[in-house]
Amino acid sequence: MKFKLNVWRQENAKSAGRFEKYDIDGITSGHSFLEMLDVLNEKLVMQGKDPIAFDHDCREGICGSCSLVVNGRAHGPQEAATTCQLHMRKFRDGEEINVEPWRAGAFPVIRDLAVDRSSLDRIIQAGGYVSVRTGAVAEANAIPISKDVADRAMDAAACIGCGACVAACPNASAMLFTAAKVRHLNLLPQGQPERDMRTIKMVEQMDAEGFGACSNHLECEAACPKQISADFIGELNRDLATAMLRARGASGNASAGG
Amino acid sequence: MSTQASSLTNTTIGKKMVMAVSGLVLFGFVIGHMLGNLQVFLGPDAINGYSHTLHATPVLIWGARSVLLVAIVAHATTAISLARLNRAARPVAYAVKKDIATDYAAKTMFWSGLTIALYIAYHLAHLTFGMTKGLGYQHLPFDANGLPDVYHNLVQSFRVPWCTALYVVAQGALSMHLYHGAWSLFQTLGVNHKRYNETLRSSAVAVAMAVCVGFLAVPLAVLFGVVK
Numbered sequence: 295m296k297f298k299l300n301v302w303r304q305e306n307a308k309s310a311g312r313f314e315k316y317d318i319d320g321i322t323s324g325h326s327f328l329e330m331l332d333v334l335n336e337k338l339v340m341q342g343k344d345p346i347a348f349d350h351d352c353r354e355g356i357c358g359s360c361s362l363v364v365n366g367r368a369h370g371p372q373e374a375a376t377t378c379q380l381h382m383r384k385f386r387d388g389e390e391i392n393v394e395p396w397r398a399g400a401f402p403v404i405r406d407l408a409v410d411r412s413s414l415d416r417i418i419q420a421g422g423y424v425s426v427r428t429g430a431v432a433e434a435n436a437i438p439i440s441k442d443v444a445d446r447a448m449d450a451a452a453c454i455g456c457g458a459c460v461a462a463c464p465n466a467s468a469m470l471f472t473a474a475k476v477r478h479l480n481l482l483p484q485g486q487p488e489r490d491m492r493t494i495k496m497v498e499q500m501d502a503e504g505f506g507a508c509s510n511h512l513e514c515e516a517a518c519p520k521q522i523s524a525d526f527i528g529e530l531n532r533d534l535a536t537a538m539l540r541a542r543g544a545s546g547n548a549s550a551g552g
Numbered sequence: 553m554s555t556q557a558s559s560l561t562n563t564t565i566g567k568k569m570v571m572a573v574s575g576l577v578l579f580g581f582v583i584g585h586m587l588g589n590l591q592v593f594l595g596p597d598a599i600n601g602y603s604h605t606l607h608a609t610p611v612l613i614w615g616a617r618s619v620l621l622v623a624i625v626a627h628a629t630t631a632i633s634l635a636r637l638n639r640a641a642r643p644v645a646y647a648v649k650k651d652i653a654t655d656y657a658a659k660t661m662f663w664s665g666l667t668i669a670l671y672i673a674y675h676l677a678h679l680t681f682g683m684t685k686g687l688g689y690q691h692l693p694f695d696a697n698g699l700p701d702v703y704h705n706l707v708q709s710f711r712v713p714w715c716t717a718l719y720v721v722a723q724g725a726l727s728m729h730l731y732h733g734a735w736s737l738f739q740t741l742g743v744n745h746k747r748y749n750e751t752l753r754s755s756a757v758a759v760a761m762a763v764c765v766g767f768l769a770v771p772l773a774v775l776f777g778v779v780k
């Protein structure tokens with residue numbers, strides 16, 4: 295298969311980027327999108343040119359490293375899949391393909407298509423954990439959790455933190471990511487002691503990173519490779535409102551946990 | 553980190569809740585206003601009498617007016633602050649970006665809102681303050697019985713095609729705004745559950761459309777001579 299690629303190239307966060315055109319041939323329908331870029335990069339290196347920088351790691355849809363807005367869609371045209379799981383058979387032979395990085399102020403470009411997503415890590419650091427005492431592993435059935443709750447928490451926990459929700463959102467909002475991470479723990483009994491503090495701190499960190507607000511476009515849900523539901527966003531809104539009200543009622547409570 | 557220093561409305565979520573609550577107040581008003589207008593179909597005495605009742609109870613009308621004023625100011629200022637924030641969140645735009653889930657109404661909330669704001673200004677000048685220059689009729693504050701002559705003023709105005717056209721455009725903007733907003737506000741306030749989401753969304757859209765039809769009925773009925 296042959297393709298005409300239109301790829302975003304950028305030296306670093308400070309420099310201005312531009313699109314660069316590449317023709318590529320000899321790709322099979324079984325090549326993944328990232329393998330196609332590997333082939334192109336080998337050619338570029340042979341020609342003494344800079345290869346295209348892009349993020350990847352597991353290449354099996356579990357690590358959340360890969361990104362790319364392909365033909366205007368985060369992770370490309372395939373539903374419920376990451377870019378590493380996207381195959382070239384999804385494209386027409388000879389098709390022109392536009393490749394851009396995740397675009398958000400909170401995701402500065404490192405180089406070309408690779409962006410810095412540590413803003414998401416800082417949201418997790420603000421409250422995406424449960425404090426437990428170390429020691430012997432607790433007996434698994436000591437804390438009963440209903441199947442319903444376990445399933446919901448598991449759905450939220452499916453988030454791999456790739457940032458496609460931010461990339462797809464017209465407001466570059468990180469609400470789906472934050473909602474999934476907050477609700478995952480807020481649903482479970484282990485998450486209860488730090489529930490309000492977690493909710494407030496993670497939302498405050500999300501805002502501090504410069505992500506946009508949610509306008510309920512639902513583009514995030516449509517782009518999410520793990521199909522995380524935007525219902526979690528409504529639940530996060532509810533959790534934040536109750537957390538703030540309780541923090542007001544019992545003055546000092548919310549900041550005491552840290 | 554002091555979480556005490558911050559309040560709900562300092563967060564982006566809190567700002568959205570201000571939009572949702574003020575939007576809900578305005579939505580409620582719009583439904584009441586629409587039902588009030590439909591009394592035109594019952595004849596002059598009904599709607600003029602209704603207007604008289606409102607004006608004869610200053611607590612009612614001034615209470616409602618102050619709540620609405622607070623709601624609209626909160627709604628508009630928060631809209632501007634959110635629009636700025638959202639714009640700043642993506643400094644470099646995509647060259648190619650496809651929409652999968654969103655729609656035109658959702659993407660133009662700011663512009664439909666702005667259209668509504670301009671319309672509200674015209675609407676107040678027109679029917680509340682009786683500035684009817686260019687419509688070719690004399691605004692009458694009172695009818696023969698000493699009631700506010702709402703009926704006369706409506707009928708005289710909406711016989712003028714451009715005036716009716718202007719109201720149609722404004723209602724178009726309002727129904728688009730509510731098409732997204734009437735559902736969105738429930739999601740923002742966290743009043744959602746996967747079992748009811750579909751129903752909630754379709755009922756919100758249905759109510760928004762009913763409001764649009766109800767409002768348009770009056771000027772169109774006058775223009776086409778159904779109400780004289």
Ligand code: HEM
Pocket residue numbers: 507508509510568571572574575576578579582624627628631634635661662664665666668669729730732733734736737738740741
């Ligand atoms: C002053 C004129 C207005 C402006 C500038 C305006 C602007 C906006 C904007 C930009 C949003 C979307 C906010 C976001 O999603 O980020 C919005 C939401 C909304 N607006 Fe307005 N609007 C105006 C008037 C109205 C009126 C008159 C009504 C009611 C009839 C209304 C009802 C709503 C509702 C229900 C929402 C949904 C809130 C939510 O998403 O949670 N707006 N408005």
Ligand code: FES
Pocket residue numbers: 349350351352353354355356357358359360376377378379
């Ligand atoms: S490279 Fe790990 S998810 Fe794509």
